[in-house]
Amino acid sequence: MSVLHIDDLRTSLTLNGRQHHAVREVNFRIEEGETVAVVGESGCGKSMLAMSIMGLLPSIAVVTDGHVVLEGKPIERESERQMEAIRGARIGMIFQEPMTALNPVLTVGEQIAEPLRDHLGLSRSEARRRAIALMERVRIPSAASRYDSYPHEFSGGMRQRVVIALAIACGPRLLIADEPTTALDVTVQRQILDLLDMLQDDGRMAMMLITHNLGIVAAHADRVVVMYGGDMVESAPVRALFRNPAHPYSRALLASLPRVDRDLSELASIPGRVPPLTRLPDGCRFIDRCPHAMKICQALPPRVPVADDAEHEVRCWLHVEGSGRDASAG
């Protein structure tokens, strides 16, 4: 059983009385101990996907179809109360900006101890002991003496370690990290990612890692999901994607990156940009920017395997037999 199965998920946003799909028929699995990276330019729906999984969508958004299956059980229609329990214990979350994830008026120790008391029912002193052990585990120096410090007394990197300690406090099965290192400098980024790798190996956690950085994908992910305009346009094991990107968007992403450590937000080689939600085309979302666009691309392309590899899927008419062109185009 997969830890997470995103099963043809659709999430709509209502803007000016009309529904728009911010996530459309996204489909992938994350197994125990596995890291799946989700990549795509700004506005492609990566955070909406994460929020759909965690039940933290803004009030104008709703999951309309499909399922978020956590360890075999659909959770997309759970009550807010049940989702709170799931978020505290079974799904851990790390966001880009550590300061917003922490409460500035509570000490870091109290914040880590809180879920231990709420979700695991530990006593105050037990929770304190466990929180200090967690701070040590995420390599915060002099953990015991820093239990009573406030977030603003920590550096950005140390604050992100606190956020990670908080996220893993109850031993979640799934960790969702939405650009966890974007706000940090390069050396600290590497340390945080190495820490996540270590924690994941220890706990056999599944991880969904949202990132703009293909260098991070190459170094830290097992599989990758490429999103464009709310669609999952390609999913593949990391090596297969880097060797044989099938979707014109994935190819353009990789081609624009002479160095893999460049950030996707700096892309220059694909003319144009991701359309806003209100102007997304009905068929292939990439049609306006695609050098291979055909008439048939006005219809949503099906998901098809690439090179008979069940692990490698693409959503593009170029790869559908008999649709006009052959898969090697481009």
Ligand SMILES: Nc1ncnc2c1ncn2[C@@H]1O[C@H](COP(=O)(O)OP(=O)(O)OP(=O)(O)O)[C@@H](O)[C@H]1O
């Ligand atoms: N609260 C909201 N109100 C209106 N539109 C929204 C809202 N949240 C997201 N959107 C729109 O939904 C689409 C997907 O946004 P999302 O935040 O998921 O992108 P993203 O891939 O996470 O981008 P980034 O890399 O910049 O974080 C975008 O078109 C965005 O403008």
Ligand code: SF4
């Ligand atoms: S479906 Fe058509 S427009 Fe979309 S990426 Fe493939 S070839 Fe391009």
Ligand SMILES: [Mg+2]
């Ligand atoms: Mg985002």
